[in-house]
Amino acid sequence: xxxxxxxxxxxxxxxxxxxxxxxxxxxxxxxxxxxxxxxxxxxxxxxxxxxxxxxxxxxxxxxxxxxxxxxxxxxxxxxxxxxxxxxxxxxxxxxxxxxxxxxxxxxxxxxxxxxxxxxxxx
Numbered sequence: 405x406x407x408x409x410x411x412x413x414x415x416x417x418x419x420x421x422x423x424x425x426x427x428x429x430x431x432x433x434x435x436x437x438x439x440x441x442x443x444x445x446x447x448x449x450x451x452x453x454x455x456x457x458x459x460x461x462x463x464x465x466x467x468x469x470x471x472x473x474x475x476x477x478x479x480x481x482x483x484x485x486x487x488x489x490x491x492x493x494x495x496x497x498x499x500x501x502x503x504x505x506x507x508x509x510x511x512x513x514x515x516x517x518x519x520x521x522x523x524x525x526x
Contacts, residue, residue: 434514435514437511438513438515438516441508441510442508442510442516442520442522445508445520446522449506449522450524450526452504453526454526456491456502456504457526461500486507486519487504488505488523489502489503501526503523503524504524505521505524507520
């Protein structure tokens with residue numbers, strides 16, 4: 405009497421497992437890219453704000469009329485014309501308040517609705 409042998413093939417198992425994991429893996433990669441892009445924008449605004457504040461502290465005769473032009477010149481191109489600046493000086497140069505910001509468009513946009521506002525005060 406001949407018995408039937410059950411043939412177990414495993415060639416397609418890894419392909420099916422990869423197909424099930426791939427969407428989750430891509431979602432995680434896209435989230436890391438978008439978060440990194442927004443974090444880069446936040447660090448850039450932070451550094452630009454510090455640089456503008458330092459310029460006003462070092463050079464006390466800098467005119468306030470050019471504050472927007474000066475601040476936007478220090479902002480990177482990733483804000484694409486949405487950069488804004490507000491500079492207020494108190495009685496002494498040590499009492500200076502610089503606020504820079506703008507809207508950043510996420511690279512992928514799955515996790516953020518529209519532009520993300522990024523600003524910083526120093």
